[in-house]
Structures are given as C-alpha cells and as structure tokens.
Amino acid sequence: MRKLWPLALLLAACGAQDVGGGLDPLRLTATALPPAYLGEPYQAVFSAEGGVRPYSFGLDGKLPQGLTFQGGRLSGVPKEKGSFALILTVEDAAKNSRAQKLTLTVSDPPPPRLTLVLPPAQVEGPFLLLARVEGREAVGFQLDVRLPDLSPDLASLKALSPVHLLDYDPQSRLLRLDMAFPRPLKDQEAFRLLLTPEKPLTPRLSPQVVLYDKEGKPSGQVPSRGRPFADLLALAQNWGREGKELKGDLDGDGKVGEGDLRLLAQGYFPKVQAPPPGEGSGKEGAP
Numbered sequence: 001m002r003k004l005w006p007l008a009l010l011l012a013a014c015g016a017q018d019v020g021g022g023l024d025p026l027r028l029t030a031t032a033l034p035p036a037y038l039g040e041p042y043q044a045v046f047s048a049e050g051g052v053r054p055y056s057f058g059l060d061g062k063l064p065q066g067l068t069f070q071g072g073r074l075s076g077v078p079k080e081k082g083s084f085a086l087i088l089t090v091e092d093a094a095k096n097s098r099a100q101k102l103t104l105t106v107s108d109p110p111p112p113r114l115t116l117v118l119p120p121a122q123v124e125g126p127f128l129l130l131a132r133v134e135g136r137e138a139v140g141f142q143l144d145v146r147l148p149d150l151s152p153d154l155a156s157l158k159a160l161s162p163v164h165l166l167d168y169d170p171q172s173r174l175l176r177l178d179m180a181f182p183r184p185l186k187d188q189e190a191f192r193l194l195l196t197p198e199k200p201l202t203p204r205l206s207p208q209v210v211l212y213d214k215e216g217k218p219s220g221q222v223p224s225r226g227r228p229f230a231d232l233l234a235l236a237q238n239w240g241r242e243g244k245e246l247k248g249d250l251d252g253d254g255k256v257g258e259g260d261l262r263l264l265a266q267g268y269f270p271k272v273q274a275p276p277p278g279e280g281s282g283k284e285g286a287p
Contacts, residue, residue, distance in 0.1 A: 026051030026096045030088060033102050036078045037109035042067065043075040051092030061086035064106050078106045111219035112138035112186060112211045118203040126196045133190050137214040140180035140233055142223050145207035147173045149198045156194035163236035163261065167269040174272050180236035184214040226267040235260055
C-alpha cells in the first residue's frame, strides 16, 4: 500500500489544479481597452480564465511613447496621441494559447465640467441649486446664467472657496459667479445657492461656463470681465499668506485676504447690457 501513496498524491495535486476552472477552455477576459489621455497616468491589467494556471501574457504591436507592458499590465504616461493596434496573447501551463486584437486610443484629456444639479420635477417653493466640478481637475470657473422666473438669495451662497465674486442684475436676471481654488480639485461640490420660483415650474437653465484646468487654461471663450481671471486665481493661490511682493496683495499690506478681494471686486463685473427682446422677460429656459 505504501507504494501507491506517491501516485495518490500526484492525482490529488492534479485534481486541485483543475478546481476553479482548470477544465474550462482557456480564454482572455479583455475585449477592449479603456481610453488613454495624453500626459495622464494610465493602467490596464489583463486577465484570463480556464486552462491550467499559471498564465503568461504577451503584447505585440507598437505602444505609444511612455507606456510599457510587463507581467500582464500596461501602464505609464502616454506622450503621443493616436490609435495603436495591439495583439494580446496568453499561454497557460499546458502550452495552450489564445490571442485577442485590441486598439488603444490616446487623445487629449477632456476638459473639466461644472454640473448644475436642479430638481427634476415641478417646484413651487425655494430649492437649492447645486454645482459640482467633475471629470478633470480645475483651478476655477466663470459662470454666467440667466434665472428666468427665479429669484436668487445671494446671502445664501455657500462656496467651496472664499475667493469668489458674485454679481446679479435683476433687470436682465443675469447671475455671474467667478470662483478660484487654492489648489486643483475635481469631483467636489463648488457651491450651492437658494433659488425661489416666482410661479410653479420645472427649473431649466442654460449656463455659459468656462472652467480652468489644472494648468490654468480656459475650456472655452472667456466671458467679459473687468479684470483677467488670473488675478482672481493669484488671490486663491496665496490666500492667507504673508510676505513681500506676494501675487494677489493688491492693497500692499503684506498679506493676501479679504481686503484684496474687495479691491479686485471694484469694476470686476462690467455693466450688463439689456437682453434682446424676449430674453430675461420671465420666459422659462431663456439663456
């Protein structure tokens, strides 16, 4: 009986190896690659099922500069744009193999966005307008939005950053809000503001928004202002600091704070021009 023990142990080991999919055909689980963005960290981890473990992965084709493949993982920071045709292969311990064609697309990163959250149904009483910076890091934004049949409570504004300037023209119903952050942020609430409908309605707004990415570049045409957004950003980046020749120290007192923000506010928002006929007259959804 003792002579049978090695054979029994070998059969037990083979049975343990097949448990969990070892008897199933080998296959790759990757069917597509997530998009990559120029200058942003990227990672894709490949896996397989079935066959006999362990697996060995290979990747053929030209990779964009900045990306490397090792041990079933594609990672790095891409430095060139384009579409790259690749062939992913896997081989199991029994020398079975499978291959899958994949395409990696590298493009410019999309700009950050400011998402306004409104009640989805009709409202009759006051409600909160919420705004979130999402998608990509941003150092600030400029917002122009008309509020047809809505009255804003300016004193209710709760802003993520103390470095912001707010203006509302009752005649045109144009609300303007510029905000700068001390450091880049994303996926956070930027502000909330209480609005009161003048009649029962389902809120619909058409905002004009320019966000500034982590490099300070605007995402669109910059709105009309009396001072460049860079002046507001300088205050945010040095807010609360003390020292000589600080950017944002507009009153020259050696520190950056509320006094400098008040100086910047003077003439910051130009006078609002009268809207064209039909706009700002209480029509819901007017831009």
